[in-house]
Amino acid sequence: MTSAAAGIGVDVGGTKIAAGVVGADGAVLARVRRDTPAGDADAIARTIGEVVTALDAPALPVGVGAAGHVDLDGVVRTSPNLPGWSHEPLRERLQAQLDQRRVVVANDADAAAWGEYRCGGAADVDGLVLLTVGTGVGGGVVIGDRLLRGADGGAGEVGHLIVDEGGPRCACGNLGCLEAHASGTAIGRKAREAVAQGRVRPASPLASQAPAGADVTHAALHGDPDARDLLAEAGRWLGVGLGALGNVLDPPVFVIGGGVMAAGELLLAPARAAMVERLLGRETRAVPPVRPSALGGDAGLIGAGLLAAEPAGQPQR
Amino acid sequence: MTSAAAGIGVDVGGTKIAAGVVGADGAVLARVRRDTPAGDADAIARTIGEVVTALDAPALPVGVGAAGHVDLDGVVRTSPNLPGWSHEPLRERLQAQLDQRRVVVANDADAAAWGEYRCGGAADVDGLVLLTVGTGVGGGVVIGDRLLRGADGGAGEVGHLIVDEGGPRCACGNLGCLEAHASGTAIGRKAREAVAQGRVRPASPLASQAPAGADVTHAALHGDPDARDLLAEAGRWLGVGLGALGNVLDPPVFVIGGGVMAAGELLLAPARAAMVERLLGRETRAVPPVRPSALGGDAGLIGAGLLAAEPAGQPQR
Numbered sequence: 001m002t003s004a005a006a007g008i009g010v011d012v013g014g015t016k017i018a019a020g021v022v023g024a025d026g027a028v029l030a031r032v033r034r035d036t037p038a039g040d041a042d043a044i045a046r047t048i049g050e051v052v053t054a055l056d057a058p059a060l061p062v063g064v065g066a067a068g069h070v071d072l073d074g075v076v077r078t079s080p081n082l083p084g085w086s087h088e089p090l091r092e093r094l095q096a097q098l099d100q101r102r103v104v105v106a107n108d109a110d111a112a113a114w115g116e117y118r119c120g121g122a123a124d125v126d127g128l129v130l131l132t133v134g135t136g137v138g139g140g141v142v143i144g145d146r147l148l149r150g151a152d153g154g155a156g157e158v159g160h161l162i163v164d165e166g167g168p169r170c171a172c173g174n175l176g177c178l179e180a181h182a183s184g185t186a187i188g189r190k191a192r193e194a195v196a197q198g199r200v201r202p203a204s205p206l207a208s209q210a211p212a213g214a215d216v217t218h219a220a221l222h223g224d225p226d227a228r229d230l231l232a233e234a235g236r237w238l239g240v241g242l243g244a245l246g247n248v249l250d251p252p253v254f255v256i257g258g259g260v261m262a263a264g265e266l267l268l269a270p271a272r273a274a275m276v277e278r279l280l281g282r283e284t285r286a287v288p289p290v291r292p293s294a295l296g297g298d299a300g301l302i303g304a305g306l307l308a309a310e311p312a313g314q315p316q317r
Numbered sequence: 318m319t320s321a322a323a324g325i326g327v328d329v330g331g332t333k334i335a336a337g338v339v340g341a342d343g344a345v346l347a348r349v350r351r352d353t354p355a356g357d358a359d360a361i362a363r364t365i366g367e368v369v370t371a372l373d374a375p376a377l378p379v380g381v382g383a384a385g386h387v388d389l390d391g392v393v394r395t396s397p398n399l400p401g402w403s404h405e406p407l408r409e410r411l412q413a414q415l416d417q418r419r420v421v422v423a424n425d426a427d428a429a430a431w432g433e434y435r436c437g438g439a440a441d442v443d444g445l446v447l448l449t450v451g452t453g454v455g456g457g458v459v460i461g462d463r464l465l466r467g468a469d470g471g472a473g474e475v476g477h478l479i480v481d482e483g484g485p486r487c488a489c490g491n492l493g494c495l496e497a498h499a500s501g502t503a504i505g506r507k508a509r510e511a512v513a514q515g516r517v518r519p520a521s522p523l524a525s526q527a528p529a530g531a532d533v534t535h536a537a538l539h540g541d542p543d544a545r546d547l548l549a550e551a552g553r554w555l556g557v558g559l560g561a562l563g564n565v566l567d568p569p570v571f572v573i574g575g576g577v578m579a580a581g582e583l584l585l586a587p588a589r590a591a592m593v594e595r596l597l598g599r600e601t602r603a604v605p606p607v608r609p610s611a612l613g614g615d616a617g618l619i620g621a622g623l624l625a626a627e628p629a630g631q632p633q634r
């Protein structure tokens with residue numbers, strides 16, 4: 001082992017439950033992975049208990065990052081991708097299953113923010129705003145060495161900044177959320193619209209299919225100019241959101257993760273440019289750096305394990 | 318005196334410098350007021366020194382709320398309404414003038430947020446987001462019992478949330494900021510547009526003038542339906558901003574101050590309705606209350622005095 005084991009982290013997503021023993025330095029020292037029995041709350045809790053037990057570290061506290069709205073008591077109020085969860089008392093249930101071991105439950109993107117903060121893209125500063133740009137846009141906020149949970153656990157939903165009131169319909173039902181312009185889903189939708197409207201060159205690999213967001217990223221990384229334009233537009237919208245967040249929170253750093261970050265600077269460069277334009281007093285103020293995630297897909301698991309292990313894992317309202 | 322004197326608060330605006338001795342309970346125990354010599358940094362500092370000295374409380378620490386971007390060293394980088402200030406080392410200069418007394422300098426809306434938090438509209442909870450809706454839209458954020466200053470002092474500029482990218486031009490130069498839709502200036506602009514476009518009934522008091530924001534509030538309070546529609550629209554945009562802030566910060570309460578709050582529920586009721594619609598998971602989450610300011614125009618002075626007196630006045634980055 002390269003570092004002392006600090007906690008067990010569990011990342012519960014719509015399709016997979018990933019768990020690991022997390023070292024104090026963020027190293028993942030052992031791993032287990034299972035499919036998520038998404039429709040059945042009992043089966044999800046049982047599966048989490050099984051992966052934790054399989055890691056065979058009964059002295060370690062357990063942190064769970066769960067896709068959904070997690071309140072300050074560790075109850076999952078709702079989860080868009082896990083229909084089995086509705087007012088699910090996950091922390092209480094897992095604690096009972098695990099012989100009253102310390103269990104911390106947080107939103108998965110909040111856990112990822114904590115991971116990036118403690119040993120990822122923001123390890124050198126005293127806070128961050130994380131945005132995860134994937135199917136949706138999620139995120140988390142760390143201020144003053146504490147994870148921001150909010151009064152009812154609802155903080156960090158940066159994908160639902162309204163940046164374009166009256167704009168495209170978001171998965172949440174509202175119009176013009178950041179997610180409706182900058183997520184992988186939005187990139188795919190805009191690509192299909194561009195194809196349907198003849199705005200994509202016949203030579204583009206996008207023209208011959210009904211492209212999804214990942215197809216756009218793939219084509220852009222292979223040099224397709226139409227795909228690059230679509231990513232630049234998503235990046236510009238991301239920058240509009242970063243500008244709004246910069247004006248309200250002025251964080252020491254933004255960290256960007258999620259699947260769309262496979263596009264790297266094709267997304268980040270236009271995002272930075274659009275952000276700077278929108279910062280109040282941009283001529284005389286420091287501009288927050290915008291960095292790629294350092295932990296990638298492990299951020300949630302690592303952050304959950306560290307949240308369980310550290311006093312700072314206590315919720316900051 | 319009804320309470321022990323805690324600090325001297327100074328609110329430096331574009332036209333007036335208001336100072337007072339602030340009690341630990343937020344009471345203003347003595348007051349002084351002068352015109353602001355807005356174009357001359359030396360004269361502003363001298364005037365602040367004079368009002369502080371006039372209050373004759375040499376043992377008290379001094380807090381200054383200054384309109385502008387105040388960095389973490391108490392330097393005013395820029396101030397839209399005080400052209401004399403450019404990289405003005407206000408804290409250092411005042412400390413030298415005042416025999417090395419403790420001096421804290423913050424943005425005026427940040428100071429007001431601290432005042433509302435400690436003894437105003439949020440005195441019963443552990444944080445708030447304040448929005449001041451006046452000529453512009455300013456604000457401040459208190460999280461976890463600490464005033465949020467941001468990495469470079471730029472936090473709390475809630476008026477520059479981009480809610481309508483590509484929308485109306487804001488005083489900051491950008492398009493579609495909350496301020497460009499919900500400030501008193503924006504309400505006046507929209508009223509004049511409505512008059513010019515014949516959308517105001519001839520019987521409305523707005524029809525016979527080039528109305529400013531305050532005229533709209535006045536007419537609305539006297540029952541004019543056109544004026545009420547204009548305030549309702551501003552309130553709706555305010556609610557779009559509150560929804561975005563609710564999704565990112567989930568504060569225990571929103572407090573709304575500033576001159577436009579003379580309109581009271583004519584502004585707040587549509588704001589609350591628009592906010593709730595935009596909150597993620599609104600069916601199952603607690604909705605932050607939206608309250609009027611309790612301290613009104615004294616919030617900045619009171620907050621500045623308390624910031625100087627309390628350890629929590631140390632900046633939270």
